Amino acid sequence: YRIAVFASGQGSNFQALLDASRAGGLGGAEIVLLVSDKPQAPVVERARTAGVDAFVFQPKAYARREDYEAEIAAELEERQVDLVVLAGYMRLLTAVLVDRYAGRMINIHPSLLPAFPGKDAIGQAREYGVKVTGVTVHLVDGGMDTGAVVAQTAVPLLPGDRIESLEERIHQAEKELYPQVVTWFAEGRIAVEGRKVTVKSV
Ligand code: GRF
Numbered sequence: 001y002r003i004a005v006f007a008s009g010q011g012s013n014f015q016a017l018l019d020a021s022r023a024g025g026l027g028g029a030e031i032v033l034l035v036s037d038k039p040q041a042p043v044v045e046r047a048r049t050a051g052v053d054a055f056v057f058q059p060k061a062y063a064r065r066e067d068y069e070a071e072i073a074a075e076l077e078e079r080q081v082d083l084v085v086l087a088g089y090m091r092l093l094t095a096v097l098v099d100r101y102a103g104r105m106i107n108i109h110p111s112l113l114p115a116f117p118g119k120d121a122i123g124q125a126r127e128y129g130v131k132v133t134g135v136t137v138h139l140v141d142g143g144m145d146t147g148a149v150v151a152q153t154a155v156p157l158l159p160g161d162r163i164e165s166l167e168e169r170i171h172q173a174e175k176e177l178y179p180q181v182v183t184w185f186a187e188g189r190i191a192v193e194g195r196k197v198t199v200k201s202v
Contacts (some may be wrong), residue, residue, distance in 0.1 A: 001027065001028055001029040001030070001082050001083070001185075001186040002029070002030055002032045002079060002080055002081050002082050002083075003017075003026075003029050003030065003031055003032065003081065003082065003083045003084070003085050003182065003186075004031070004032060004033040004034070004035060004075075004076055004079070004081045004083075004084050004085065005017060005031055005033070005034050005035070005085045005086075005087050006034075006035040006036070006084065006085070006086045006087065006089035007034065007035075007036055007041070007043040007086075007087045007088050007089055008036060008037055008038045008041055008043070008088055008089050008090040008091070009038070009041055009042070009043060009088045009090070010041075010042050010043060010088065011041070011042055011043025011046045011047075011087070011088070012171060012175070013087035013088060013108060013174055013175065013178055014031075014034065014043050014046060014047070014087050015046055016174075016175040016178065016179060017031060017085065017087070017178060017179055017182060018031055018046075018050055018052065020179040020182075020183075025179065025183070026179060026182055026183050026186060027182070027183035027184070027185075027186030027187045028186055029083070029182055029183070029185075029186040031052055032052075032053065032079045032081065033052070033053050033054070033055060033075060033076070033079055033081065034047040034052055034053070034054040034055070035054075035055050035056075035072055035075070035089075036054065036055075036056045036057075037056075037057060037058075037059050037068075037089070037090075037091055038056075039056050039058065043088075044056055053079075055071075055072065055075045057071065057072075059091070065091075065092075065093075065094050065096075066094050066096050069093065069094055069096040069097050070096055072097065073096060073097060073100055076101075082104065082185075082186075083104050083105070083106070083182065083185050083186070084097070084101045084104060084105040084106070084140075085105075085106055085178075085182060086105070086106065086107040086108070086140060087108060087178070088108075089107075092142065092143075092144060093105075093140060093142065094142070095142065098140060098141060098142050101140075102139075103139060103192045104185075105139065105140040106137055106138065106139060106140060106150060106181065106182075106185075107137070107138055107139075107140050107145070107147070108135065108136070108137050108174055108177070108178050109121060109135070109136045109137075109138065109145050110122050110133075110135055110170045110171075110174065111124070111125055111133055111134065111135075111136065112132070112133055112134040112135075112136060112152055112154065113136040113138060113145055113149060113152075114145075114146075115130070115133075116128070116133070117144050117145035117146070118144055118145065121133075122163070122166060122167055122170055123163070125157070126157065126161075126163065126166065130157065131156065131157055132154050132155070132156050132157065133154075133155055133157060133166075133170070134152055134153050134154040134155045134170070134173065135152065135153045135155065135170060135173045135174050135177050136149055136151075136152045137149075137150045137151045137152070137177060137178060137181045138150055139192065139197065148192065148194070148195040148196070148197050149195075149197065150181055150190065150197045151177060151180070151181050151199075152177075153173045153176070153177045155169050155170050155173050184199050187202065189201075189202065
């Protein structure tokens with residue numbers, strides 16, 4: 001089972017998935033490609049260090065999003081990628097990728113969607129004053145964090161929480177949830193019926 005990870009930043013989720021995979025813990029899934037729109041991003045260096053192929057591009061070098069996405073699609077097809085995993089990829093996708101990988105492309109977002117979509121979800125939740133927030137893994141459609149929910153983990157806000165301690169707790173939850181969900185996909189246990197996504201038991 002072959003996966004590609006898309007990331008624009010630190011890549012701590014990329015690293016967690018890679019570590020799980022190399023420890024044999026992703027249901028046999030292997031990361032065959034990193035896709036990044038940020039040549040300088042730390043995640044690109046992580047891929048190099050780990051010997052994972054990377055397709056790195058400069059969005060500004062293309063007239064339209066569809067143009068670089070067509071190149072990405074070719075890279076994915078060449079490697080026979082089964083699942084596309086977005087991990088801090090900070091761009092919306094067009095139909096070029098969304099249609100091709102419908103039901104086979106997931107994203108992780110640091111809130112309990114549909115609350116707090118978009119940028120700075122952790123800050124938004126804190127600002128709002130909720131007592132519980134969390135992490136969502138969802139299928140990707142053309143919208144911003146709008147696809148069908150696959151799995152969620154609740155994370156409490158604690159009295160005296162600083163933004164750093166809350167972020168730390170959320171990132172910890174991400175590092176547990178994302179490998180779990182990828183494993184379910186690799187094991188063929190995810191069933192999608194419209195917005196209803198279920199995990200079949202083995
Ligand atoms: C994560 O918080 C993820 O939920 C969000 O972007 C962040 C990526 O962090 N979509 P990293 O690059 O994996 O460290």
